[in-house]
Amino acid sequence: MKTKTIIKKIIKIVILTLVFLSGFTFATLVWLLRTWSDLTASEVIYHLTQSLEGTNPEMIVSYLLKYLLPVILVMAVAVWVALFAHKKAKVLIIYILYFIGAIGLFCMSGLLLEKRIGFISYMKSYLAATSGSGDDFIGQNYVDPKSVKLTFPDKKRNVIYIYLESLEMTFADEKSGGAFDKNVIPELTELSKEGEDFSGSKDILEGGASLSGTNWTMGAMFGQTSGLPLQVSIGGNAMSKESEFFPDLVTFGDILQDEGYKNYLLLGSEAKFGGRDTYFSQHGDYELLDYNWAIKEGKIPEDYYVWWGYEDEKLFEFAKEELTEIAGRDEPFNFSLLTVDTHFEDGWVCDLCKDEFGDNQYANVFACSSRQVADFVKWIQKQPFYENTTIVLAGDHTTMDKDFCKEVPDDYTRRTYVSYINSAVEVESQNDRKYATIDLFPTTLASMGVTIEGDRLGLGTNLFSDKETFVEEQGVEEMDRLLGTPSSFMTKLSHIVVTTKTLDNIQKTDIKVVSNDDNNLTISLPQVRSINVTSLEKAELEVKNKATGEVKNYDMVIKPKENDPNKFSVKSETDIPDTEMDNIEVSIYFTTQGIKHYKVYEWSK
Incomplete structure (x- = not known):
């Protein structure tokens, strides 16, 4: 009986959370569309990867007061109604309506995103670009300044x-x-x-x-x-946070x-x-x-x-x-x-x-x-x-x-x-140029x-x-x-140069140390996001036995997530018995472009 009550409470919390998130999403989208004319998907994605530092505070205050505050007030009323509905039948109807309303708002937000800025179409093109299967006008027509002869006058001119x-x-x-x-x-x-x-x-x-x-x-x-x-790879670039951006661009x-x-x-x-x-x-x-x-x-x-x-x-x-x-x-x-x-x-x-x-x-x-x-x-x-x-x-x-x-x-x-x-x-030419x-x-x-x-x-x-x-x-x-249209050429060009600071962020990733069918340990980082997989040359695992001091080294298998080079996993099947899990210290090393054998992860139980 107690378990059933807990499950009901969890379901209610989940539904109320969905109500808030759907309202927050819809209000934010309306604010974006009312504030910016001719908004594009690439612009939205770029700013989502950036810090708010330096933003005009009046713009943020306007959003908080005119859009977020009403959502919070409506949410407060919704919670109050749910809490003070005494009859079980009424409570059930209220939560069903809340759930339907939340899903409806999410769907409406999705339709608005596609209709007004073509967001869903953009994401489809982005996935095609990251897999190298899409058309790439930019890559086919780009003229690299490194390959062009530029002749400056003897007396260089200011600008x-x-x-x-x-x-x-x-x-x-x-x-x-x-x-x-x-x-x-x-x-x-x-x-x-x-x-x-x-x-x-x-x-x-x-x-x-x-x-x-x-x-x-x-x-x-x-x-x-x-x-x-300006196109950036989703989830992989934050120009205001990294030490280099578009490093190969002239x-x-x-x-x-x-x-x-x-x-x-x-x-x-x-x-x-x-x-x-x-x-x-x-x-x-x-x-x-x-x-x-x-x-x-x-x-x-x-x-x-x-x-x-x-x-x-x-x-x-x-x-x-x-x-x-x-x-x-x-x-x-x-x-x-x-x-x-x-x-x-x-x-x-x-x-x-x-x-x-x-x-x-x-x-x-x-x-x-x-x-x-x-x-x-x-x-x-x-x-x-x-x-x-x-x-x-x-x-x-x-x-x-x-x-x-x-x-x-x-x-x-x-x-x-x-x-x-x-x-x-x-x-x-004296023609009117376009x-x-x-x-x-x-x-x-x-x-x-x-x-x-x-x-x-x-x-x-x-x-x-x-x-x-x-x-x-x-x-x-x-x-x-x-x-x-997202370009695979731009995705490659925009990759941030990996720094030790970037690699240090991998320590925040969850590690999995589990027993496999042979009763040996499988050690992996199932979802790495801090760098692009194309930057990673090698992943190595070092396992030290705390009792004996014995050290074993293994190469790790690198596996990119399908259609998204900004997420990947590294895994190694070891010959270490699972009974030794409490006695080991794990270190994982990455070799990237310009950085050799750098320790990115430490773990011990």
């Missing part, structure tokens, strides 16, 4: 690269090539016309398509400096570092967010001038924090100070900076903003940013170093704000803002006077040449599909 948060050419008026009735970014429109945006002989703006894998800030910065979409920063350039990245938020610190420090040894740097240097008070850190007004002032100092050094430089005021939702209203668009706060913020960027460019143009400096203005991705572009016609292709100012070369932000990788090098053999790097095409881009060959929609 100032400004990533403009959520900035689109869409925000210009229709006569300028945008989609708005009134031009929200008039100063930037003029800068684009004065510079080069690859619109050819047309007197309108042209910009880059923000394709899958490049349509959020870290993905955009990655795409514009590598010519690739990027814009790597190329410049090898040519004697000093790379800098200035940003008004924490560099750790999204793994930017890892990527830029590992690829080009960028000096990271972020929010924490500003505090350390005494540029802002320790308790100063607005929006994502500090506002763009300060960013441009700090940029002027740093550039003035950097320009006096005897080395070419790449000074990159990332604006933040125009981040969704609705942007940050600083002291320089005006009310020229009434209660449309986001428009006012973009208009303010347009003026600030233009003023900064004018300042650069007055400096002695400008003559030998290319300026790149590039929107990182199209805005994720859910309603700012709701009046934009469906047949209008939204594109990021692009302008090359004071380029070392002229365009070879391109994506991945094309900016080789294009920026060309604008610095670098000759690129074949005019293609990564998946990007040098827009100053007359070579067709993949967008011109395939179209935006098809390229978006191709780059959004």
Whole structure:
């Protein structure tokens, strides 16, 4: 009787847990879809692998109050109803309804995930990619910079690269090539016309398509400096946590570092967010001038924090100070900076903003940013170093704000803002180019006077040449599909270099020491997740008898989990009698790429 009561209580707890999890899942999904427009599966997966460190706290508070708190309150009511339902029949009906409701919410969440972001389809493609059976457009067309001859001019040219948060050419008026009735970014429109945006002989703006894998800030910065979409292997990569990422990839920063350039990245938020610190420090040894740097240097008070850190007004002032100092050094430089005021939702209203668009706060913020960027460019143009400096203005991705572009016609292709100012070369073609932000990788090098053999790097095409881009060959929609399809090439390329710190995490794995049919011990780690199986060259087992001191060594069988190289097991059938289980000390050693015979596990009973 007592056992039956315990089982009933366990079933009730399980059902209530399912109710909470289904509500939590559904509320979180609704928050994601309402907060981000045009969300993609690759973006969701990338951010699930990252730390929340550096995230705008207002965004987290909004989620907690508007979405998680209601779930908790509903859950509290559900528990209260269940506890105070006295009749057995009523209790049974209540729990049956709870169970049906929970399953229904899970199913609804799954349908929403597939319908809105194609999550289930993405996972199917991912499994195909990890098994090597899927189509791989990226792998078939990638041009490795290591295999391309790059010729720099005798006098190396500086570059100032400004990533403009959520900035689109869409925000210009229709006569300028945008989609708005009134031009929200008039100063930037003029800068684009004065510079080069690859619109050819047309007197309108042209910009880059923000394709899958490049349509959020870290993905955009990655795409514009590598010519690739940011795809990571699920469960195997966390860029903000590991010491190296995409170790075999050659990027814009790597190329410049090898040519004697000093790379800098200035940003008004924490560099750790999204793994930017890892990527830029590992690829080009960028000096990271972020929010924490500003505090350390005494540029802002320790308790100063607005929006994502500090506002763009300060960013441009700090940029002027740093550039003035950097320009006096005897080395070419790449000074990159990332604006933040125009981040969704609705942007940050600083002291320089005006009310020229009434209660449309986001428009006012973009208009303010347009003026600030233009003023900064004018300042650069007055400096002695400008003559030998290319300026790149590039929107990182199209805005994720859910309603700012709701009046934009469906047949209008939204594109990021692009302008090359004071380029070392002229365009070879006067045609209006169709391109994506991945094309900016080789294009920026060309604008610095670098000759690129074949005019293609990564998946990007040098827009100053007359070579067709993949967008011109395939179209935006098809390229978006191709780059959004998981790639086995990217899965291999993204593998983190294994470090001793990574291997130390294996100690957290469960070990199995059991008796086999021969009454000997079988010793295994049934589920290792800390490294990718392709990185493991050898697994060895060492068993020491505590009483006699005798040591026996065995090779372990490595078995990957089907369709998932980020999970595997290691196992060894020993000749040690199971009666000796209490008397042994077990050590397991891994040999990986670059690390030989490293102890990853210790066990004794």
